[in-house]
Amino acid sequence: MPQEVTKLIHKYLRRDKKFPHVWCPGCGNGVVLGSLIRAIDRLGLTKDEVVLASGIGCSGRMPVYVDFNTLHTTHGRVLTFATGIKLAKPSMTVITVMGDGDATAIGGNHFIHAARRNLNLTAIIINNQIYGMTGGQFSPTTPYGSKAATAPYGHIEHAFSIAELAVTAGAAFVGRGTVFHVQLLDRLIEAAVMKRGFSVVEVVSNCHIQFGRRNEMGNPVTMMEWMRDHAVTVGRAGEMSPEELDGKFTIGILIDEEKPVYTEEYDRIRERAGGSDPAGDL
Amino acid sequence: MNTPLSEKRRLVQGNEAIAEGALAAGCRFFAGYPITPASEISEVLSSRLPQVGGSFIQMEDEIASMGAIIGASIAGMKAMTATSGPGFSLMQENLGFACITETPCVVVNVMRGGGSTGLPTCPGQGDVMQAKWGTHGDHPIIVLAVSSVADCFEITIQAFNLSEKYRVPVVILSDEVVSHTRETVVFPSPWDMEIVDRTGPSVPPEWYVPYEDNSIGVPDMATLGEGYRYHITGLIHDERGFPTQRPEEIEAFTGRLFRKLAQGLHEIQKIKTFMMNDAEVAVIAYGSVSRAARSAVLEARDRGVRAGMLQLITLFPFPEHLVDNVLKQCSKVVVPEMNMGQIYREVQRVNQGKTRVEKYSRIDGQFITPDEILGKLLPEE
Ligand SMILES: Cc1ncc(C[n+]2csc(CCOP(=O)(O)OP(=O)(O)O)c2C)c(N)n1
Ligand code: SF4
Ligand SMILES: [Mg+2]
Numbered sequence: 001m002p003q004e005v006t007k008l009i010h011k012y013l014r015r016d017k018k019f020p021h022v023w024c025p026g027c028g029n030g031v032v033l034g035s036l037i038r039a040i041d042r043l044g045l046t047k048d049e050v051v052l053a054s055g056i057g058c059s060g061r062m063p064v065y066v067d068f069n070t071l072h073t074t075h076g077r078v079l080t081f082a083t084g085i086k087l088a089k090p091s092m093t094v095i096t097v098m099g100d101g102d103a104t105a106i107g108g109n110h111f112i113h114a115a116r117r118n119l120n121l122t123a124i125i126i127n128n129q130i131y132g133m134t135g136g137q138f139s140p141t142t143p144y145g146s147k148a149a150t151a152p153y154g155h156i157e158h159a160f161s162i163a164e165l166a167v168t169a170g171a172a173f174v175g176r177g178t179v180f181h182v183q184l185l186d187r188l189i190e191a192a193v194m195k196r197g198f199s200v201v202e203v204v205s206n207c208h209i210q211f212g213r214r215n216e217m218g219n220p221v222t223m224m225e226w227m228r229d230h231a232v233t234v235g236r237a238g239e240m241s242p243e244e245l246d247g248k249f250t251i252g253i254l255i256d257e258e259k260p261v262y263t264e265e266y267d268r269i270r271e272r273a274g275g276s277d278p279a280g281d282l
Numbered sequence: 283m284n285t286p287l288s289e290k291r292r293l294v295q296g297n298e299a300i301a302e303g304a305l306a307a308g309c310r311f312f313a314g315y316p317i318t319p320a321s322e323i324s325e326v327l328s329s330r331l332p333q334v335g336g337s338f339i340q341m342e343d344e345i346a347s348m349g350a351i352i353g354a355s356i357a358g359m360k361a362m363t364a365t366s367g368p369g370f371s372l373m374q375e376n377l378g379f380a381c382i383t384e385t386p387c388v389v390v391n392v393m394r395g396g397g398s399t400g401l402p403t404c405p406g407q408g409d410v411m412q413a414k415w416g417t418h419g420d421h422p423i424i425v426l427a428v429s430s431v432a433d434c435f436e437i438t439i440q441a442f443n444l445s446e447k448y449r450v451p452v453v454i455l456s457d458e459v460v461s462h463t464r465e466t467v468v469f470p471s472p473w474d475m476e477i478v479d480r481t482g483p484s485v486p487p488e489w490y491v492p493y494e495d496n497s498i499g500v501p502d503m504a505t506l507g508e509g510y511r512y513h514i515t516g517l518i519h520d521e522r523g524f525p526t527q528r529p530e531e532i533e534a535f536t537g538r539l540f541r542k543l544a545q546g547l548h549e550i551q552k553i554k555t556f557m558m559n560d561a562e563v564a565v566i567a568y569g570s571v572s573r574a575a576r577s578a579v580l581e582a583r584d585r586g587v588r589a590g591m592l593q594l595i596t597l598f599p600f601p602e603h604l605v606d607n608v609l610k611q612c613s614k615v616v617v618p619e620m621n622m623g624q625i626y627r628e629v630q631r632v633n634q635g636k637t638r639v640e641k642y643s644r645i646d647g648q649f650i651t652p653d654e655i656l657g658k659l660l661p662e663e
Contacts, residue, residue: 014513016522048509064513064524069506071356072515073349074379080346084353084361085506087337088311092357092507110349113342266337273332 012037012047014067022061026220028179028205032126033062035182036095039190050093051085053078055107057099058132058207076107079114079123086119090263094120095193100127101139104162108140115169115198119262122192123200125162128207136210147214163202167255172197174254178204180227181251188253197261204231204249291468296434296461297322297364300390300454301330302469303438304362308477309388310336311361313350315343315369318402319458320392323364344369348376351387355380356514358505360442364390367400367409370416377451378417379516381539384449384493384501386480388441393457393569395620395647404647405458407569407620413453414598422539424452424550425598427568431465437595443478444550448542449500455597457620459570459649483510493521495534499542543599552595553604557583561590563659564612566605566629568594570649571618577652582659589659600628609636616658618642618650 023029040050050068054060056075063070069092073081078096086094103111103125114121130148131137138148141159148155163176173195175188185203192199206212206223217223234252237245294302301323304312312331314324324340331338337354341347344365351361365373370391380387393409395401400408413425424444428437434456441452483490483502492512493501501521504510517525518532526532543550557579558564567575572593582589592608594601609615609629615637617626626641633639642658644650 047511048507051506064515067511069511070513071353072513072517074375074516077345077349077376080341080349080376081353081356083339083341083346084311084313084350084355085357086353087339087350088354088357088359088361089507109342110346113346266332270332270335273329275331275333275335 008041009034009037012040012066012068014065019065021065023058024209026206026208027058028128028203028207028220029059029062029126031179031182032097032124032185032203032205033066035185035189036124037066038186039193042190043193045093049091050095051082052095052097053082053085054097055099055102056133057102059097059099059126060102060133062097076102076105077110078102079107079110079121082121083114083117083119086121087263087266090120093193095122095124097124097126099132100125100129100141100162101131104140104160104165112165112169115166115171115200117262118170118172118198118259120196121198122195123198124189124192125200125202126205127162127202128205128211129159130207130211132207132210136214146211149210161249163200163254166200166202170198170259171200171255172259173199173256174202175200176202176204176249176251176254178227178231178251179206180224181231184251191253191256195256197259291466293464293466294431295322295464296428296431296456297392298326299431299434299467300364300438300456300461301326303435304388304442305330305334306435306472306475307360307439307442308479309360309362309442310334311351311354311359312336312363313339313341313347313354313361314363314365315341315347317366317369319394319461320364320366320390322461323390344372345376348373348380348389352376352380352383352385355385355387356506360386360446362388362390364392366392366394366402368398370409370412374416378419378421380451381417381421381423382516382518383514384503384539385451386445386449387451388438388445388454389451390454390456392461393455395645401647403458405570405620405649406645406647407455407457407571407624409455410597410621410624413455420536420540422450422543423598424448424450424543424596425455426452426552426595427455427597428460429569429572429593430460431463432467434460435467435469439475439477440552443476446480447478447500448546448550449480449503450543455569457570487511491521492523493519493535495521495538499538499545547599550596550599551601551604553601554593554595556591556593558590558592558608558611560588562588562612563614563616564589564608565591565616565618565655565659566594566608566625567591567618568597568625571620574650574652575618575655578655578659581652581656585660587659587661594625597625602632605629605632609633609639612637614638614640616640616642616655618644618655618658620644620650
């Protein structure tokens with residue numbers, strides 16, 4: 001079985017790209033990439049119809065390794081590029097990968113507006129609760145009280161929850177998984193990519209190097225154990241008291257709604273304006 | 283369908299002419315964020331683009347607008363955004379991404395007066411150097427200036443043509459006066475217009491090298507989704523598009539970006555001359571100021587002064603040789619600008635003491651009048 005998984009991933013890796021990759025051994029980013037590839041393979045999408053686009057961060061380095069149409073944009077802005085791509089080529093499957101800082105600090109404004117606008121895009125946010133690439137400064141999801149390169153005395157700000165933010169902003173599909181619960185993650189990413197509308201998967205991940213080491217979880221295993229012990233399925237959470245849920249986070253599908261998709265709405269605008277097909281007019 | 287191109291003559295506003303010029307050039311995507319004095323471009327295109335099968339989107343800010351037009355261009359559409367100073371500042375990071383990834387796109391900056399929020403409803407020319415140097419790092423960029431409503435139409439088409447041909451962002455600098463003036467424009471018929479499209483790959487995907495150098499230094503550009511899968515990044519990259527740290531690849535990359543413009547200067551650097559044949563004194567002007575300069579030259583001629591004008595359409599790459607010819611020919615050159623002397627300094631850089639160069643700055647939000655320029659052209663008593 002492990003051999004088969006490896007073989008499948010190899011089918012999608014770029015042969016002409018120089019490996020090894022830039023990630024630290026044991027980084028959760030690789031687990032997310034594996035899930036993404038399995039989801040795309042199961043959905044039967046061709047490499048040509050997939051756009052994988054990222055912002056900047058360790059997470060942002062993902063596209064370069066895989067043989068899709070790939071784009072590595074600017075910090076926090078990938079959803080804006082994806083918006084242009086999707087409007088110009090609605091038939092393409094556009095998947096974006098972001099870090100927690102990328103998506104919710106510098107890119108927070110784009111994130112909420114992309115969710116509200118409901119383009120048919122997928123946003124995978126790798127939440128390692130820290131700025132990995134720049135050396136462990138705190139991010140909008142760094143827990144209160146934890147240590148970071150710029151919070152040497154303990155963090156005094158409060159984290160917000162990415163998935164709940166996406167629900168409030170109007171995303172059509174929102175799921176949360178972890179790099180420990182890989183089978184769930186596979187299913188969430190598959191459902192998100194398949195979803196017609198703006199879909200978000202928040203992946204709680206490990207940066208044992210920049211976050212873990214400063215917070216007594218210096219290796220991937222301790223961080224995975226932390227995920228195992230703190231994640232509660234959406235179903236179970238419904239039966240738990242607020243006290244029991246304190247310090248825990250939910251995993252599973254938070255919302256899955258049908259909403260009018262932007263590009264389809266815009267097609268109607270074209271009809272109202274008496275317009276034609278873009279390809280025909282170019 | 284009633285396209286304005288079938289109507290020959292129309293009274294239009296500068297911003298409207300920019301929008302129509304973009305459509306005539308083949309622009310089918312616009313993303314923008316409202317700002318005075320550029321908003322009419324968005325408004326016109328929100329109504330016109332869906333009529334021709336294109337897309338208009340109002341984004342959450344100018345950073346997003348710039349990102350969206352780059353995305354659309356990568357996906358094969360000619361794309362544009364429009365803004366004024368504050369928005370132009372926000373666009374700079376993604377504008378740099380377009381320079382380094384060689385993504386064609388057009389950015390219109392309708393200049394207002396002053397820094398910061400400045401003078402939203404007054405003209406200015408203070409963003410000239412920002413257009414060239416606003417984004418960080420060495421990068422190629424083309425900057426064009428419009429001076430009339432007719433220009434707004436024609437030069438917008440040229441901006442798209444240059445952008446597509448050289449795979450470089452083109453900034454159009456307009457100002458509040460040009461953009462809000464209404465003038466009668468004779469629109470050329472579509473077959474009289476030269477429209478340039480980017481060159482796509484001529485080899486099958488397995489042979490495609492996305493950033494391969496060639497005789498013009500402009501790699502063929504594949505459209506997303508057509509089988510040519512490749513990597514696009516703002517990191518300095520090798521010819522396959524992958525990030526590189528190798529000194530020889532870095533140098534070759536940056537060198538090519540500059541060479542591709544240097545090799546095209548003959549068609550990139552556009553100017554107009556007015557009564558320059560026998561001129562002894564000259565005005566070097568651009569944008570709306572060149573209109574006042576034209577009147578000043580005529581008036582000076584009436585008074586027996588052999589005056590002329592060099593009007594710069596291309597501000598960057600700065601047309602050094604064309605400016606140098608004027609400096610060699612004239613005993614005095616006046617550079618009137620609605621800023622503290624941004625192009626004046628470029629002229630001085632070329633001049634190197636050859637002749638007398640004087641600036642005339644107006645920074646009070648008011649238009650420079652022909653009389654003010656005339657005063658600089660007439661011999662001092
Ligand atoms: C405009 C801008 N500001 C700052 C940076 C520096 N920077 C690069 S990655 C990063 C943070 C990355 O953190 P996150 O988004 O959580 O991604 P991770 O590395 O953890 O995957 C920052 C601040 C940048 N590249 N661009
Ligand atoms: S620094 Fe952290 S996020 Fe970045 S590769 Fe290493 S473990 Fe992964
Ligand atoms: Mg992070």
